[in-house]
Amino acid sequence: MATLTDRLDLLLGDATAAVLADQFELRTAGDLLRHYPRRYLRAGSLMAPEDLASGTHVTIAARVVEADIRPIRRDPRRKLLRAVLDDGRNRLGVTFFSPHKVRHHIAVGRRGLFSGQLGTFNGRLTLTHPDYLLLPESAQARAGDGALLAPGQRVQGGGSLARMAEALQDSGDGLSAADLDRALLPIYPASAKAQTWTIMRCVRQVLDQLEPVADPVPQDIVARYGHVSLDAALRGIHRPSSEGEAAAARGRLRFDEAASMQLMLARRRAEDQRGKAPAGARRTGAAVDAFTARLPFELTEGQQQVLAEVRRDLEGAVPMRRLLQGEVGSGKTVIAVLAMLQAVDAAHQCAMLAPTEVLAVQHARSIRQLLGPLARAGQLDGAEDGTRVTLLTGSMPTAERRRALLEIASGEAGIVVGTHALLEDAVTFFDLGLVVVDEQHRFGVHQRDRLHGKARAGFAPHLLVMTATPIPRTVALTQFGDLDTSTLRELPRGRSPIRTSVVSMPDNPRWVKRAWERIVEEVADGRQAYIVCARIGDPSSEPASGSVSTPGSESTPGSESTPGAAPPEPARGAGGADADKAPQPDANAAVDVYDKLVQGALSRVSVGLLHGRMPSAEKDAVMRRFSEGDIDVLVSTTVVEVGVDVPNATVMVILDAERFGVSQLHQLRGRVGRGQAPGLCILISGRPAGAPSSARLESVAATADGFELARLDLQLRHEGDVVGTAQSGRTSGLRLLSVLEDEDVILDAREFAADMVQRDPELTRHPGLAEMVSTVEGTERGEFLFRA
Known part of the structure; x- marks a missing residue:
């Protein structure tokens, strides 16, 4: 019998274990069983008419109920094979244009997996030349149909599933067609060297040897929140007999992920509260x-x-631990x-x-x-x-x-x-x-x-x-569960509104010229402006290709930024590098933009330059002159993102806006509209209007609600950034829990953790829970939570 701590090389052999370790850092039975399926193939569930549309890619498990070869009407010399699939609930037509290649496979009675893109024919959904993997029927199953397959029937496949079929021919690898003949077929995160059927086989071998798993969570807690045991969850998520069993398994494992984090945060909070703080009673008249x-x-x-x-x-004498979050300028x-x-x-x-x-x-x-x-x-x-x-x-x-x-x-x-x-x-x-x-x-x-x-x-x-970056409640509970949270949502009275516009430089180069003209108009009315660039640049370098167009310059309008050119100064938020795939030249540099503008579009106003490489005294002098109104327009990097308060500034132009994340854009535009005059923020993108990044920029322009944008930002960045793994490439240990969607689970886990730590602060009476905490502390997720 095996336990979760047993090494995979002892359970699966050196060669297989080496591949799993190299591809996914899976080294123990526990590691492998925590490599959860990312989805399941369900017979018929993907064929529900309300969920499907032409153009959707599907993989279905179904039986061939009709199959015949017929000539093509427009060219009778050519033939096609038309078949009908039945999953027990729906029927779907399938067409193959090379019948001689598939006629021995696609036969009435055969059952298998079919994968392809849905289309329409005569108003009905159909699959055209799908990939397929046909399973040999068991004797018991075929007996009900009145016939048996010949002994040694091989698994047959076509298209991208042909390789999977070939792998199944080797009966010595521990995987048989019976493993695929299930109501729910797990599909794993895989690679070319460790494909899903290889992982499926390894999981089955480990589960066959695994002794019952001890539950670290007390039984009364499991029952209180309506969860299954850990043993049932680990078996049920990999080899579920029904959708209900799979859902119950995921629910328990989500709770464990949330509980491990909340226990760590609760212990940290309890440790802080044991300290003694210097009391600061308020003195009247002071x-x-x-x-x-x-x-x-x-x-x-x-x-x-x-x-x-x-x-x-x-x-109080207990140390305050409070997070104060609020809108820009709140x-x-x-x-x-x-x-x-x-x-x-x-x-x-x-x-x-x-x-x-x-x-x-x-x-x-x-x-x-x-x-x-x-x-x-x-x-x-x-x-x-x-x-x-x-x-x-x-x-x-x-x-x-x-x-x-x-x-x-x-x-x-x-x-x-x-x-x-x-x-x-x-x-x-x-x-x-x-x-x-x-x-x-x-x-x-x-x-x-x-x-x-x-x-x-x-x-x-x-x-x-x-x-000043609003945090959704569930994220605050996950990252900052050791802190009390206070939130400022309303802006002080008298704060002016900010209008945000998006300009595509390739599509509308004239609008860029208009942005400079608008700045000159604001300065003429006694106002000031910011121009923000994604990078500093080198004073001795040539201007970046495709840089921003200014009157009198020879540069070509239509700048695009490159994902590889990350800003030298910190750029927070999702999508800081554009997700668009087309090649991009360097982003506009602050030094280059400053040189061009003082010689061109802004030659008649006072322009200053501010970036992180400047000496401190020079930075302070520039910022002071801007605050006092001696500088009309400040060209800068993201050093002005937070804390800079110049009420007279009314316009901000952000170049290469697609390089910045949603929250960062919201932070930057919060530098304007801080006085009585309304603010204007112009997001200039180096991408065409239809590029993927455009939707992100339009979202920023559509709302000034920082909490709504914070949620959008996290949706774009995915869960990895929430637990600090997106930049490192390391695993977070957060596999099933969504900090944006599983609020109820997080709240249950927080309640459980607070109660448990109150009763057993060091978890000495619950070694399984202590092990859960130590496991988190040893991952990137734990390191991030200690940094957050």
Whole structure:
């Protein structure tokens, strides 16, 4: 008898095991049985009239009930074979134009698999010259028809299924025609070296040897949620006798996948809650009240609700672990400032971690402007209850860095804003009470823990992580199940609408010219604009071929971008590289576009350039000049994606928009329309209007609902990105569970995990569950969840 941990080479032989390991990293019986069928061939189920249409590719299991050779009407010298298939529920006509090749195979009474594209003939669905695999009938089955097949009847095939038929002739491989003569035939993820029938045979051999599988989930839990046992699920998903058995197996295995993640997150949450946080009770009449009084606007109802949740957490001795998500421009920064001031009023320090230097500088500047005298403690014009806002980045001059480190270590700086430089060993806080992480997807648990370790001994700081990329509820429960979630959906009053248009450069080069003209018009009205490019470019290089057309330039309109030219700076979101297959030249580079525009279409306005390779002082100077209105148009890369707040900017042009993901496009356009004037975002695509990427761009243009776009983004990216495997190419272990579609399963698993960890925090009494958690922690999925 075999167990799930037994090696495949001992069960299947060295040669077969080596192929499975090489092709799919399957090394144990458990690995193989977790290589689930991707679908089943069901007799008749694919022939339901309401599901089929001409042009659909189908594979059906059916019996030949009519077969005869007849001449072609238009050319009687030529003949064809017409047959009728019956699956027990429907009949389908089949035509073969080479009857001499198939007449000995396609005979009345034969049963098999037929695969091809549906067409119509005389108003009826039909298959023309399908691939086929015909099965020899068992003696028992044929006896009912009054005849027996001759002994040694061979499996016969044609087209793409001929190779499968040839493989079945070798009776020594452990697979027989009886394995295919099933109501539900499993079809596996396969390769040329390990085809589906090979995997089918291996699975059957392992299941024949497998002893009953012990269930890691307590029986009362299995019964509570109406699931079958793990043993029944593993056998039922590979060799189901009915659709109900297959569905029950998938339901149990989905639950296990969700439970393994939720158990890991629940244990992490429980560990966090065992820590002691520096309590931050709100002080009446201190900095929080002074700041609230000087705000030039009223908080929205959503902001007030979220602020109440954050304040309640900060007052407790249990470390806050809260995710604050909200639409672009929904006012998350104000919530963060109020939270930090509450900690400052309680004599604690705050650290705000930003992913880029541009964003860190912008945050420091914005917070100082919002606080006014409250940010100038110790200065003549500083408020009595104020504090000091200190910036720390990796590229600061030595003298500035030394001064910042001293302010942090002495406690003089109540609010510290910085990049990854805050994580360095040299940074010592006097009394760290709150950590705010902006754009949390750019950081991970290990990096957050580095800041946690900078609190006073015996204490864990409160944590508030923020994202401007809305997250569907099920994804939040899957990725951030260790965090409480607060959501801001409404925009502050007075925020202007943003209109989005899509322009295909190959189809409408004149519209590109009109985009530049619109920018000039906006500048003439006292407004500003962004032009965003997918890559930086090299100042010493020649302009990219097919680059954006500007008056006076010799470039050819109709740029297309190439999937291989990924942006040097992080590009988040699905479809960052276009899925279109045609060859593409390089994307427009910021350096090249800047040079062309200042000499051409935008020669009469002030144009600035901003990208990630510029020295920090130069980036800061450009951003400051743009914020103050000295620069009319900013040509940049995605460094302006988040956190940049210039209310006077009303137009954004995104070049090679097909290179960006849905969420990233939504983030970028959120930089305009932040003032009183309406915003305009122009998505210029290097692809024709009918290209696959066009639908994605039109979706962005059709709605400003970030939550709807976030769901679309994840649908386009598929589940791999949700658990962090899409870029690595490694397996996630997430095989059946859909974090977008299986909300009920995730909620059941979350409830189960919370209850189980409360009763058995270390899972010492449930070693099977502990093994499930350790298995997840050892995969890319687990690594991603610890980074997320």
